[in-house]
Amino acid sequence: MKKIPYQTYLEPNELPRAWYNIQADMPTPLAPSLNAATNQLATFEEMSRLLAPQLVEQEVSTERYIDIPEPVLELYAQYRPSPLARAYRLEKALGTPAHIYYKYEGNNPSGSHKLNSAIPQVYYNQINGIRKITTETGAGQWGTALAVAAKMFGVELDVYMVRISAQQKPYRKMIMETFGANVIPSPSPNTKAGRQILAENPHTPGSLGMAISEAVEVTLSDPSIRYCLGSVLNHVVLHQSIIGQEALLQLNKIEEKPDIVIGCNGGGSNFGGFAFPIMGEQLRNGGLTSQFIAVEASACPKLTKGVYAYDFSDAVGATPACPMYTLGHGFVPQGIHAGGLRYHGDSPILSRLYHDKLVDAVSVDQSEVFRAAMLFAENEIIVPAPESAHAIAVAIQKALECKETGETKNIVFCLSGNGYFDLAAYEQFLSGELIDAPLTEEALKKGVSSIPQLAKID
């Protein structure tokens, strides 16, 4: 029997040179974004005021492959490919006949997959002569990634960091500053949106939606500034397709086919980047042969408990409205450690595919997530990010199901990042102080009531 290695890499000449766009292969085309003020389709000009025009083009493109610019390929080559690992020790610890594989995106200073989109986003802004970029960050992975990319291309960066994350993760702030970024805890008194939120709730832990509102407001105040978003939007999912395309090549190399494909789900870019190239190949070949599972935090379950509607991606309605599963842009989740999953909405593409039942969704409690993370760390010699550990928890569930049934399924998940800046959360878990932060009916109701009454999604 062939022995599959612990880690599979790719040769430099095997690396993908184009991003894969699942918009070319979706059964139902994606509904466009809306200008909420007019309830009309958002125009190219409106969107270009926030984003580099190339990114707006990618946002709406239905081309299957989009070439990766040479300067982006060069930077990818400094830290990619990421390894596809076989979790032999974890399998043994679980006593499962399943084969567990994970694609590990943590070997770069952002500690996560986020760098894959930060690099092209900064690149397109830099070639357009943009002086400064603004963004938001939750757990800090995205802010770090953008800080690295901004340094590489010599562009200034302001990061609005969710307040509770800034408090819990001082090292995240430090690494962004090491790469030259200006880090502002959000909500802040710097912006009108921040002042308004602070006036209503001075002790708010903050949220990604609030931080986005601040970053967008700063962008709109100065024509030499543009905004970058770390997930949700189609162009971010596109850039992350580098993960799934590499995984496909690596799986081919070891002659394995995935039965179950799992990713955690915050704004959908890690899930989509990993799963969509695999899904797209199956769609083109006649239909899905894998189960695809998006795993969300039970504290922020937009797919399993949200509404499919047009909603804002920020907290105050400054952005175009996206067609997505959402808990409402006014939803404020509990302060769980997986800051990257504390986002009210989801990728429009992932939302559409979930609505069309090509993707399954499950939610997991924080305590189960950390138990899974510890078991993984103790066997696979990587401390996972709390976000990524959501995928681990479901991979373990599925592996234990295989133990019951005796099936040798191939379970493949994206380990989107490491948890070396989340160790305070692990200490809390180990000392028994970690609590679950379940969704309350009241918070859900309050969130859903904030969804604007706009056009129906076709």
Added chain:
Amino acid sequence: MKKIPYQTYLEPNELPRAWYNIQADMPTPLAPSLNAATNQLATFEEMSRLLAPQLVEQEVSTERYIDIPEPVLELYAQYRPSPLARAYRLEKALGTPAHIYYKYEGNNPSGSHKLNSAIPQVYYNQINGIRKITTETGAGQWGTALAVAAKMFGVELDVYMVRISAQQKPYRKMIMETFGANVIPSPSPNTKAGRQILAENPHTPGSLGMAISEAVEVTLSDPSIRYCLGSVLNHVVLHQSIIGQEALLQLNKIEEKPDIVIGCNGGGSNFGGFAFPIMGEQLRNGGLTSQFIAVEASACPKLTKGVYAYDFSDAVGATPACPMYTLGHGFVPQGIHAGGLRYHGDSPILSRLYHDKLVDAVSVDQSEVFRAAMLFAENEIIVPAPESAHAIAVAIQKALECKETGETKNIVFCLSGNGYFDLAAYEQFLSGELIDAPLTEEALKKGVSSIPQLAKID
């Protein structure tokens, strides 16, 4: 012209299956350790009271290759090979015609090369039925590595952590605890050695030598406990040869020969592990064709300002005396951020090769180290450990010399670890608060006067 990739890996079947022992190829054989009490050679029994017998055998072996046990190979395969990277962006930033390569050992939870020796050390103890291991750690890389390995093999671990490092690096303590280790800031009131040091100097920042004294004392108090050391000793250098052997294979793959081989030098295991397989091949082929440079901290310059003599590896004389370059076991260096380089002595093997002029040594100030580290981070997308940045600083010096002369030399260094738990040091540097910590004549004199009067080294 061939295009050398940014990163070169090895296929699983290309990985080395034996460690390389330079004792087989040294021009002058190594002098043995001494029992300081008797001024006689340390016996196998004496050394086995501290270390697993297999490790004592490796300590004195002159076999060229020693097979790596299968369980160790399996764990190596979970995070090795480490990449050999070409620093194209750094070369361009420097405007040098030199080719700069680095072997990056940071992609594992210890953040450094230390895991390469932690795994076999715990393995040999575990198969001997040892219940608990004690050790010391400075910057925390070694303690983390041993915590990971102890967890893998189910052995208990007490880590005596140099007090100033425990204060400066809270995340280091947390990650050791995440992997189940018991972390004790040193000097501590737990041991006689610790109490004695605290009585004399209650505010001491601690040192590796002091922490070793404590760990050794605990080991000698209970026959089911053994001690593990993260550097200096021959068996540690042996285990680290996995680095240099991989590097040789990777350099062969890209058809490059090293002109200058650089490593930072704390206790010598990262330098030796990287450089000795390269040096050994050259010695067997008729003589050195590379320059080998060990880089030390100017605050702790054992090779450039120390004495070649028998000295203790701990602070109070509880261990056998080693033939080495030393600043004296009573030497206490300034509290620089490169905690792993704050050790009074050096590897006996490296000391011998330096004494025989096969290795050059230079020392670098902390401020130059951090300038080099920042330039590296901004180009190579890795934040280096302050220890490893000593090697970067000299690689940059040499690359700038090539710029002067127009020579296209191949400069190859070991990037032994990352600096993600050292970000507070980077913050200090960026805010202009980092100071150099030069060696004073008084500290040097005090240290050297602590060297015991034992046998002369042949």
